[in-house]
Structure formats: C-alpha cells, structure tokens
Amino acid sequence: MESNFMFAYNHPKFSDRVLRIEVVGEPPDGEVGIQRDTHHKRQSDTDDVTDQGDDSDLIVRVNSIYVNSAILAKRSPFFDKLFTNGMKESNQQDATVRINKSEEAAFMELLGFMYGGNLPTISPTLLDVLVIADKFAVDSCVRRCAELLGSLPMNMEYALLYLDLPSCVSITPEVQSLTDAAKVFICDQFGDITKLQDESTILPLAAIEVLLSSDRLQVASEDAAYDFVLKWAHARYPVPEERREILGPHLLHHVRFPYMSLEKLREVLDDLDHELVSELVNEALWFKADALHRQRALAAESTHKRFTERDYTHRPLKILEFDRPHPQCIVYLDLRREECATKLFPAGQIDSQSFHFGGHRFVLSASYYSNTNTGRHFRLLLRMQPDGSASFPVITCRSCPRMKPSRDFLERYEERSTLRGRNTEVSRSLLDLQWNSFIADKSKYFIDDTLQMRVALTIR
Structure with a gap:
C-alpha cells in the first residue's frame, strides 16, 4: 500500500521546493477537457512545460505551492528530471511548470494523488486527471484512473471519450481496456444496423468507424453494410466535398469490398468517383477471381480487416x-x-x-x-x-x-x-x-x- 503524505502537502516545514504553476489561457479555438491536440501527449522532457517561450503574455495567473521534491520525484520521472537536471543551479528553490487553463483543476488533483493517493469520483474529472497524469508521467495515477473509470457504468458519452484516448495519452494496457470496453458497448448497443433505420444518422463518426471495423457487426451482407455507410454519409455530410473527405480516409477502408456482390461492386463505381474506390474494387475483383491473391490477402488479414469475412445474417x-x-x-x-x-x-x-x-x-x-x-x-x-x-x-x-x-x-x-x-x-x-x-x-x-x-x- 502506498504511503500517505498528505500532511506534507503545501506545508513549508515538510517541503524543500516551491512549485510555480503558470496557468495559460486557451487559444481562441481551444477546447476544454480532453482534446486531440498533441500537447496532451506525455512530455519527453521538461522544456515544453517549463520554458517561458514567447507566449508569456497568455499567462492568466501564477499559483505557487510548497512541494517535497523527493515525494514528487518518486511518483514521476518528469518531476525527478525537473528537480535535478531541470534546475539551472543546484541551490535553486523554485521550479516552474506551465499548464493550460482547462488542465488546472486536474493538475491540482494530480498533485493531491501524488501525496495522498486519493482521486475524485466524478468520471469526467477522472478522465481529465488521467490525461494530465499521462502528460506528467505519473503512471500509478494513470492506472488508478483507468481502474476507477472501468468500474463505472458505461454510456455513449463516455464511450466516445474513451475512443478518443489514444489521441490524447500513451497507450497502456489499462487505457486500452477502456477503449476496448467502449467498442464493446457501441457494438452491443448498435451492432444490429438493421434495427437502426433513421436513428443511424445520430451516431457520430467515431461510433460508425467502430461498428464497421467490428467482426460483430450484424448485417445481412457486405452490400448492406456499404448501403448503410452511404446512407449515413449522405445524411451527415450533405456537401459532396465534405462527404468525400469522410468516406475516403475514415470509412471506405472499413468496408469489406471482397465480400460484396459483383452487382454491388458495379454500383460502387457509379456511386463514387473512381479515385476513391477504383483500387478497392479492383482489389475485391482479384480476391474473388484469383486463388493466390486471395491466399496472400487472407495471410495479411491481421493488418487488413477488409479481407476478413463477417458473420453475415445472410450467407455469402x-x-x-x-x-x-x-x-x-x-x-x-x-x-x-x-x-x-x-x-x-x-x-x-x-x-x-x-x-x-x-x-x-x-x-x-x-x-x-x-x-x-x-x-x-x-x-x-x-x-x-x-x-x-x-x-x-x-x-x-x-x-x-x-x-x-x-x-x-x-x-x-x-x-x-x-x-x-x-x-x-x-x-x-x-x-x-x-x-x-x-x-x-x-x-x-x-x-x-x-x-x-x-x-x-x-x-x-
């Protein structure tokens, strides 16, 4: 069991450093909470969060607290480096970190965890703490946040947030378990696309990608899966240019063209421009016609799920x-x-x-x-x-x-x-x-x- 040092938190008698926390205002297009920006990724060194840089005019406030460098260094290699290599002089008492305004509450929760091992019980806050813990390399906090989040009831809001975690944090087994649980939830809730009808248009892109990439998708045939994708894309992206950008990099490579009928493959060439689908259709035709090509494609199915046959409700x-x-x-x-x-x-x-x-x-x-x-x-x-x-x-x-x-x-x-x-x-x-x-x-x-x-x- 981890020792509890909360008695030393922000107490000058039990501290040897002052941690200067610079809170930076969000950029005009910034988002609150979990974001896709790479600045949420774990820091490889201390420069990104300690360097004053040219954006000091964005600092909205500075908080200073007393910290014990030994306690923080034990919990995090980031702070270990900050309090050793990161100090300009060995007798320097102040250390500086810079965080975004949206990260401030989570960062203070993280400091509390590093001293006492306690975490909030509200899932959105836990998620923010997980992200900031990964950023500052507090692995024990990442694991604990993931464990607590995994024990909470799943819903669509949290499932979508968990799916976004790989863009925000390092992938650990605990984080991967959250992402996997989100995928299972979405497939359980919406896997039978024959029952979705018009409700399918309310599903966001991330959920559609999960459904299409799953072998558990309940669909009569791959023809029906393709029709579902096209219907969803037309409903969510009525502007052709936007729809093309979504279909190309996000959705079409999840459609398993080798298992579509020849009739439907002909329709595909009429529905979409050849630049988007000609290679996929050509690959499907070779798969159907040539045994050697099919054997090679199936050997690579671990990396290309489009060669894996789904358990269709109507047999191919x-x-x-x-x-x-x-x-x-x-x-x-x-x-x-x-x-x-x-x-x-x-x-x-x-x-x-x-x-x-x-x-x-x-x-x-x-x-x-x-x-x-x-x-x-x-x-x-x-x-x-x-x-x-x-x-x-x-x-x-x-x-x-x-x-x-x-x-x-x-x-x-x-x-x-x-x-x-x-x-x-x-x-x-x-x-x-x-x-x-x-x-x-x-x-x-x-x-x-x-x-x-x-x-x-x-x-x-």
Whole structure:
C-alpha cells in the first residue's frame, strides 16, 4: 500500500521546493477537457512545460505551492528530471511548470494523488486527471484512473471519450481496456444496423468507424453494410466535398469490398468517383477471381480487416456466370455444421445473399422441416421474385452437394426443376435430405465440417 503524505502537502516545514504553476489561457479555438491536440501527449522532457517561450503574455495567473521534491520525484520521472537536471543551479528553490487553463483543476488533483493517493469520483474529472497524469508521467495515477473509470457504468458519452484516448495519452494496457470496453458497448448497443433505420444518422463518426471495423457487426451482407455507410454519409455530410473527405480516409477502408456482390461492386463505381474506390474494387475483383491473391490477402488479414469475412445474417455466395452456349449462372453456397445444428433445428432458416440472373432476384434458403410420414429433413429452397415484366425466361435448375468419399459434386444426386413465368414469388425445392443422416457425426455431406452445395441455373 502506498504511503500517505498528505500532511506534507503545501506545508513549508515538510517541503524543500516551491512549485510555480503558470496557468495559460486557451487559444481562441481551444477546447476544454480532453482534446486531440498533441500537447496532451506525455512530455519527453521538461522544456515544453517549463520554458517561458514567447507566449508569456497568455499567462492568466501564477499559483505557487510548497512541494517535497523527493515525494514528487518518486511518483514521476518528469518531476525527478525537473528537480535535478531541470534546475539551472543546484541551490535553486523554485521550479516552474506551465499548464493550460482547462488542465488546472486536474493538475491540482494530480498533485493531491501524488501525496495522498486519493482521486475524485466524478468520471469526467477522472478522465481529465488521467490525461494530465499521462502528460506528467505519473503512471500509478494513470492506472488508478483507468481502474476507477472501468468500474463505472458505461454510456455513449463516455464511450466516445474513451475512443478518443489514444489521441490524447500513451497507450497502456489499462487505457486500452477502456477503449476496448467502449467498442464493446457501441457494438452491443448498435451492432444490429438493421434495427437502426433513421436513428443511424445520430451516431457520430467515431461510433460508425467502430461498428464497421467490428467482426460483430450484424448485417445481412457486405452490400448492406456499404448501403448503410452511404446512407449515413449522405445524411451527415450533405456537401459532396465534405462527404468525400469522410468516406475516403475514415470509412471506405472499413468496408469489406471482397465480400460484396459483383452487382454491388458495379454500383460502387457509379456511386463514387473512381479515385476513391477504383483500387478497392479492383482489389475485391482479384480476391474473388484469383486463388493466390486471395491466399496472400487472407495471410495479411491481421493488418487488413477488409479481407476478413463477417458473420453475415445472410450467407455469402460464390457465383460464376456464362453466356455461351446458354446463359448460365453457377452458385456455390457453404454452410457450417455448427450453424446447421444450431440455427436450423428445430424451426430455423438460413438465407443466402440474393443474386440476379435472367432479370430476376434469387435467394437460396436452407431449412429444417418435419413430416409425419417421412420424418425430419434438411431442405434447400430456391426462391425467386419476378420483376413483373411480361417476358419471363424458362429457367432450368440443377443442384447437388459435395460428398464423401470422392469429395466431388456428384451429378447422380442432382435434382432438376423448371421455373416458368408467374407474377408472384416462386419457391422450388432443390435438395431434400434425411436430417439424421445429414447431421450425423460421420455424415457424408460435411467435408471439414462444411456443407458445400452447388446450384446451376440455365436459360434455354
């Protein structure tokens, strides 16, 4: 337990120095409290806070208190240097520090902590003390402030302040824990962006960046994540030049373009100028088309989160399109054994991301169902929504799973269906498998715990 020396605080009998505190007025555009200015960063030497410089006319007041140099030097390498190397003469009794007006209250709390170990209990004040403690290298105070702040209830105001800490203080494990807790809070509160609707426009930029950079973002597809970003940017920054400045350096690099559909990637090139997105779209196309490029990108995913697949509420698809000898679309859908067991049984459904073919939108839908005569089943449906036009092509559907032991898509398991023109949604069963054999530990349908399915649509 740290010793309590509050009896010596500002007491001439127990002090050997006078600390001269110069309080400087804020610049015209200064902010109160935590700021993004670099002057809040920890001082590497004493010059920045002791040098009189040319701004002495900004000094609004000077406070002098008696201090014990041994007590302060023990708590802080900054004060240790101030009272040794920082003194012009060995017998000099006064030492000077210069602080901003907004830092004054926090600095006095810091001095009190260095003597007695006590801190305020109000969270905004604690946050200011943490920043000033980092500036003057009082690590024990930084740790204690972070511990106290971490024990308090989180809300949006404090979460945004904690997110700003890396721009204000040195990153320590304690400070990082506050920032991490803020990110968790924001994701818990707003992670399901499908429920935000118009409320999303009230979220500040820092919160949007946290959501987009998180693997926990709840979103149907990366297409939907991109639409969310664009909607938010248009609502918050109606001026095109300002919106471009926000999208470029802040938001677009959080969008995971490699997992967007080809259709949406084409839209991106129409929505935004090529200078902003051409490199990202090109990178996404290489990721989709080239296995070696994809392997290298995934190897670098620790530094580039845009290559990491989110846990989308609608499963991603891999799609190949051909126009000869007939218009054809081959779609690959993978489902993990765990999600089949937990999300399908006893009454669940897993939908794929939608895709377009022949002028219509399609969705693959996996589900569990029970029949009194035939028992329990796994079923894969193809759902189609016509576009309402009079012209409707006849589409032939073929589907099959990849199976053991050959690990091939075995054509003898293909099921053929034909979709004809209607004005309402069309559903067609493509696969129907007995549930017990499908989900069994030694199931022939799961390869490395993944069910891989192929569906081919052909217009003849």
